Every structure is written in C-alpha cells, then in structure tokens.
Amino acid sequence: MPVIKSMEELEKIRKQAKDMINLRVDNETKTRIVVGMGTCGIAAGARPVMLAILDELKKRNITNVIVTETGCIGLCQYEPLVDVIQPDHPKVTYVNMNPEKAREIVVKHIINNQVVDEYVVPNI
Amino acid sequence: MEIYRAHVLVCKGTGCVASGSEPIMEAFQKELEKKGLSKEVKVVQTGCLGLCELGPNVLIYPEGSYYCTVKTEDVPEIVEEHLLKGRIVERLLYKERDTKERFRSLMDIDFYKRQKRIALRHCGLINPEIIEEYIANDGYRALGKALTEMTPQGVIDEIKKSGLRGRGGGGFPTGVKWQFAADAQGDIKYVVCNADEGDPGAFMDRSILEGDPHTVLEAMAIAGYAIGASEGYIYVRAEYPIAVKRLEIAIEQARNHGLLGKNILGTEFSFDIFIRLGSGAFVCGEETALLASVEGRRGEPRPRPPFPANKGLWDKPTIINNVETYANIPEIILQGADWFSNIGSEKSKGTKVFAVGGKINHTGLVEIPMGTTLKEVIYDIGGGIPNNKKFKAVQTGGPSGGCLPASLLDMPIEYDTLIQAGSMMGSGGMIVVDEDTCMVDIAKFFLTFTQEESCGKCPPCRIGTKRMLEILERITNGEGREGDIELLENLAKSIKASALCGLGQTAPNPVLSTLRYFRDEYEAHIKDKKCPAGGCQALIHYEVVADKCKGCGMCVKVCPTQAISGERRKPHEIDLDKCIKCNSCYDRCPFGAIVKL
Numbered sequence A: 001m002p003v004i005k006s007m008e009e010l011e012k013i014r015k016q017a018k019d020m021i022n023l024r025v026d027n028e029t030k031t032r033i034v035v036g037m038g039t040c041g042i043a044a045g046a047r048p049v050m051l052a053i054l055d056e057l058k059k060r061n062i063t064n065v066i067v068t069e070t071g072c073i074g075l076c077q078y079e080p081l082v083d084v085i086q087p088d089h090p091k092v093t094y095v096n097m098n099p100e101k102a103r104e105i106v107v108k109h110i111i112n113n114q115v116v117d118e119y120v121v122p123n124i
Numbered sequence B: 001m002e003i004y005r006a007h008v009l010v011c012k013g014t015g016c017v018a019s020g021s022e023p024i025m026e027a028f029q030k031e032l033e034k035k036g037l038s039k040e041v042k043v044v045q046t047g048c049l050g051l052c053e054l055g056p057n058v059l060i061y062p063e064g065s066y067y068c069t070v071k072t073e074d075v076p077e078i079v080e081e082h083l084l085k086g087r088i089v090e091r092l093l094y095k096e097r098d099t100k101e102r103f104r105s106l107m108d109i110d111f112y113k114r115q116k117r118i119a120l121r122h123c124g125l126i127n128p129e130i131i132e133e134y135i136a137n138d139g140y141r142a143l144g145k146a147l148t149e150m151t152p153q154g155v156i157d158e159i160k161k162s163g164l165r166g167r168g169g170g171g172f173p174t175g176v177k178w179q180f181a182a183d184a185q186g187d188i189k190y191v192v193c194n195a196d197e198g199d200p201g202a203f204m205d206r207s208i209l210e211g212d213p214h215t216v217l218e219a220m221a222i223a224g225y226a227i228g229a230s231e232g233y234i235y236v237r238a239e240y241p242i243a244v245k246r247l248e249i250a251i252e253q254a255r256n257h258g259l260l261g262k263n264i265l266g267t268e269f270s271f272d273i274f275i276r277l278g279s280g281a282f283v284c285g286e287e288t289a290l291l292a293s294v295e296g297r298r299g300e301p302r303p304r305p306p307f308p309a310n311k312g313l314w315d316k317p318t319i320i321n322n323v324e325t326y327a328n329i330p331e332i333i334l335q336g337a338d339w340f341s342n343i344g345s346e347k348s349k350g351t352k353v354f355a356v357g358g359k360i361n362h363t364g365l366v367e368i369p370m371g372t373t374l375k376e377v378i379y380d381i382g383g384g385i386p387n388n389k390k391f392k393a394v395q396t397g398g399p400s401g402g403c404l405p406a407s408l409l410d411m412p413i414e415y416d417t418l419i420q421a422g423s424m425m426g427s428g429g430m431i432v433v434d435e436d437t438c439m440v441d442i443a444k445f446f447l448t449f450t451q452e453e454s455c456g457k458c459p460p461c462r463i464g465t466k467r468m469l470e471i472l473e474r475i476t477n478g479e480g481r482e483g484d485i486e487l488l489e490n491l492a493k494s495i496k497a498s499a500l501c502g503l504g505q506t507a508p509n510p511v512l513s514t515l516r517y518f519r520d521e522y523e524a525h526i527k528d529k530k531c532p533a534g535g536c537q538a539l540i541h542y543e544v545v546a547d548k549c550k551g552c553g554m555c556v557k558v559c560p561t562q563a564i565s566g567e568r569r570k571p572h573e574i575d576l577d578k579c580i581k582c583n584s585c586y587d588r589c590p591f592g593a594i595v596k597l
C-alpha cells in the first residue's frame, strides 16, 4: 500500500480493503452458496466444485457472497449438491454438480440472477 | 486479492495469549495446510473480545461461531467438521450458564447482546497489526473529514456538543479541555495519551491498545489538529508488552502510509506520535506526574493550577486524555455529536467500558450505555453471583472509589450518581463481592494499595494513609478500640482536604463508603470482636456441627496440621490449638458440617 495523499485515495483503499473483512459483517443479508460436503459429497467431487466456485467468484471480483459447506442432506445419489440461498428468495438446489456447471451457476445465477433450470433438483 | 470462504479469528490479547492462544493459532495454520484448505480459509489474529476468562477464544466467520476454552487437541476436529464439512462443533461452543442452550454466534449471547460497543467497536473483530483492516472499517476517515471539511474550532465544537467526558477518572468534559489548550498562548503544543492504567482491576485501555491501536493514533492526530499541536506522546506501562508492540507496528504503518508525519492526506497538517514507557507506578497515571515522567523526571505530582492545558509537557500547552476517551473520538467525528449525545443519559453521554470481576459468573470487559443500572450489568450481563451466594456490594472506581450496597443496585451508572453515592466512575473497575466478603477487609485491601503507591511527597497522604491502615489492621485483628471509627473518619476528612494530588484526595474513599453503608460490620469487629462475614482470620474459629457431621473423615484428610479427629461415622472435632485456619476443611466437607464462627 502506497502513501495515501488524499481523501480520494483513502476512499479507494477503503473500498479495496473492505473485501478483506467483508466476511465478518452483515452476513444475514448476503447471498449464500452452500456446497454439500458430507462423506459422499466429497467422494463425488464436492471439493473441486467448491474450489471452482471460489475461483470464479475471485475472477469476477464478487466478494459479497458467502460460500459455505454443509454435511449430509440425505440426497447422496445427486451429489455434489449446491444450494443458492438469496435473501427473500426460495432456496434453489442444484444437483450432480461438476466444476464447469458450478462456474456456470456463478455466472448465470449469482451475477445475472437467472436460475439454471436444467440443473435444479428434480421433483422427488 | 484472494477470496477466502472462511475466517478463523484467534484472540491474541493478553488474556488469551496467557491461556495459550498462540499454539492454537499455529495448530489451525498447520491443520489447514494439511487438509489443503489454506487458500480458502484465512487465519486472523485479533485483540481482546472481553471474555478473557473463557480463553483461548476463537471466532469463525461467516457463521460468527464462538468457540471458547479451545485446546490444541480440538483444532483438528474444528477444521475437519466445521471448516471442511460445515458442521459446527456444538460441544465446543459457548454455553449460557443457566440454560442448556449453546450459542452459535457471539452476538447472540447475553454477555454481548446487551452491550453497546463504541470504544471497543473493533476489538476482537479486526487484525490490529494490519492497517488495511482498520481502514476497511472506516479507519482514518474521521481524520480525513476533520482535515478537509472541518476547522480546528469546528472539531472542538463537535466534541463539546457530544458531551464526551474523560474516561480516565476525573470525568472532565473533553471538548472544554481541548478548548483551553487551543486558546492557550504558544506556538508549540502537545497531545498526550494516558495509557498508564494503574487501577489494579482495570484492563480496558490495554485491550483497546492491543485490539485497535490505530483508533488511538487517529484520535490523537485529530486532537493535534484541533489544538494546533504537531507532536503526540503515548505513555504506556512497560508491563503491557503486547500493547507496546502493536502500537509500535501501528505507528510504523501509519507513517509509511502518510497517515502520520508530514502533510497528512495531502493537507498542510503534520503530526507524529512517540511512545514513552512507564514503570507502572500508580501515581504516574496522575497527569502532572505523568508529564514529569515523560520529560524524564521523577514521576511526582505537582500542584495545579497551572493546568497542563496551559503549562504541560516542557511547560507548553498540552492536552492529556485517557485511551478510552480517545477511542470515542473518531466515531463522534464520523457520526456526529448528536448521534453520540443520544446515547447514554442526560448528564453522562455515550458508553463506558467496565472490567467486571470478583464474585460474578461472567467476568470480562463490558461496554454499556451510561445510565444502565448496576443490576443490569451484574445480573443481566454478568450473569449474577456464583454458587447461589448473596450479593453484598459492588466496588467501582478502583482504589479511589467506593463500595455500593444492594439497596443501590437500581442506581443508573453515571458520573454524578456514583459520586453522590460515595464512589466514582474511575477508570471502570467493577468488583462484585458476595456475603462471604468482609467489608472492613475490602477497605483494607484498597488502602494497602494506595498506601504502598503513595509517592510520599506530601505528608497527609504519606502519613495519613499509614495511620488509617494501622487502624484497619487492628480492627481486623480483633484489637479495635472504642473511637476507632471516629478516628478513621477524622483522618479521612483531613487527608481528602489537604493531599496534593488525586491519589491522596481519594484514598480514603473505600473506607468512607464502607463506613457509610456497612458501619455495623465495623462495629461488630470492634465491640463484639466478631467478623460477621467470616473473612477476618483472627476473629473466627472453625467448629464441627455435630448434627450435620456424618463422620466421613474427608476433613481429616485435607487438614494440614492433623487438627481434626474423630471416629468413623461419629461427629468429628477440631482442636483449636492446632488449627491454622486454612479453610480447607470448610471447603471440603460434603455436608456443610464445618462452620466459621
């Protein structure tokens, strides 16, 4: 970080630095992406899915999204599972994820606000 | 910038370091590395959360889960379960005392929920050694606002309007003090921060310096702009090594980024800050003694006036404020005087941090709005008195303060109410005592402290406190005489009236307040040679209540002098000649058959 020579520069640094601590504030109002990380989720490849999501968010500079994991939710045959939970929206569950599909979801659902119907959990 | 999906905040305040948070932090780093999670999960060190007693403390975000008394063995489980699989480790979460409920988030627990954090706003939430984390939380914006949008007088007016009063003891209006220094003649002026924190029960200043050092630097720079100073000194006790280290790092960072030094934020204003280490004498916290010590002279008080605002450091106009006072300044500048003066009560604005300790379930640092009642602090936040004992008194204001009885529990905490009741706000020590504590003994404890710390410059304090202490000693030894109470009162009055500095002037307070509210206890010691609370060794003896004694022999085992004898399953007896009053049998007896009389 350079010498800060004006209020504008301070403001710029503040905006960048906000990403560093974003995770610790206002978490109730943020979109959450939840990856199933039960034993079978991990076996089915949930880790690469999680890493792909993090990588895609980083590439696109999106910091106001929470990425967390959850344990077994009893849908083992559909793993890896990814939930997208937005405030004031019903939860959307995506099934049989892989890294490519996961990236698609970041772009379409998180950025463009479009649910990707073809990956959504079938009615069971 | 890397994106992390989780932050593990490990408290590295003095309390948690002492209970072992450093190896915990290393264990997290190692375990995350092992599991290949270091790129997703960041480990962050923070300052004190205020719950040191439960340390080492760990917070995990985004959930905000609060894990307390964490051991290194627990770390692999937290990493595997919480950070890898997303299953919070319930077993290690903080648990509320009277319920079975385990709390996921720190902010949900009673101890935190009822607090209002201004001075402690960043403590435990940011890494104090990374200036960006402070800037991200609006750090140095108040300084920028003051320098670019406000005149020096505008800053002083804002502080005056906020109603902020000193948090270091005296409670003097901060804005008025700044006005005096601004109006004083002189081209060189100084800003001083009092981080001596001499009250033995208090540690809020240490926690602020450890957890949020930049806030103090920013506030001092704002003060410098307001009064026209270009140098500041922080006087901090050498016994606070972590605080000193964090301050040094913070000053270095602020200088590197042009937030201290020449032409701050591209303006005409220049300001720099230096650290001076104190040796920890209580009297060095008194402002004139402190200034003498900064100058390299003996830390002895001198008469006021002249006040430091006119003749301070090297005889130049100087303001001296407490750490917690400064910690409020940036928020007042950013959010405005009206915001601040809406918090608290009519005469005492804002919040105060208290270090709550003694016979109370949750000890720790709490920041509450002024006007909160003692009862709310002790019961709602502090969780009441342990072991079903009865509340007896609360001591506020440290060695300069007094003891308040149960009848005053509903009193709102304000500068003036506390003084009327014979105590004071002081720096915010709050010690709760229960029915087993002797009030004469408490008074003796505090007077012993002030007597030892008296610098000896003036006779009323040096000799007077010694005389008072001798009287208290003979009272607690069962040698009290008729007239001792009156003697104490007379001595107290003359010391208060004639001592040179605040140390001597307030030293009699613990005695006077206990005489005011617990006079009968003094009388019992003197007239009946009894200590009603069973606290004074010389006045009690131990007996076995034959009806309750089951003859289990537990007491026999713990007695270090073989003073207890008796046949199994028959009532035992204590040989008073052999008994050394160690209290072991009293603590050990499972049937409550041993009594102190």
Ligand SMILES: Cc1cc2nc3c(=O)[nH]c(=O)nc-3n(C[C@H](O)[C@H](O)[C@H](O)COP(=O)(O)O)c2cc1C
Residues within 6 Å of the ligand: B165, B166, B167, B168, B169, B170, B171, B172, B174, B194, B195, B196, B197, B198, B199, B282, B283, B284, B285, B286, B287, B288, B320, B321, B322, B323, B325, B326, B427, B501, B502, B503
């Ligand atoms: C014996 C004695 C000890 C004191 N110790 C401290 C101290 O440790 N910290 C502190 O801030 N003020 C202490 N004070 C109060 C200071 O003299 C001074 O009033 C205070 O630092 C002013 O800052 P404030 O207006 O922000 O409270 C002490 C006063 C006396 C008489």
Ligand code: SF4
Residues within 6 Å of the ligand: B283, B301, B453, B454, B455, B456, B457, B458, B459, B461, B462, B499, B500, B501, B502, B503, B504, B505
């Ligand atoms: S009152 Fe006590 S501490 Fe203060 S100057 Fe006198 S002797 Fe020293």
Ligand code: SF4
Residues within 6 Å of the ligand: B542, B555, B558, B559, B560, B561, B562, B563, B564, B574, B578, B579, B580, B581, B582, B583, B584, B585, B586
């Ligand atoms: S108080 Fe201590 S010394 Fe006295 S009888 Fe009990 S255990 Fe023995």
Ligand code: FES
Residues within 6 Å of the ligand: A036, A037, A038, A039, A040, A041, A071, A072, A073, A074, A075, A076, A077, A079
């Ligand atoms: S372990 Fe994934 S659904 Fe059962």
Ligand code: FES
Residues within 6 Å of the ligand: B011, B012, B013, B014, B015, B016, B017, B047, B048, B049, B050, B051, B052, B053, B055, B057
């Ligand atoms: S030092 Fe960790 S909570 Fe106080």
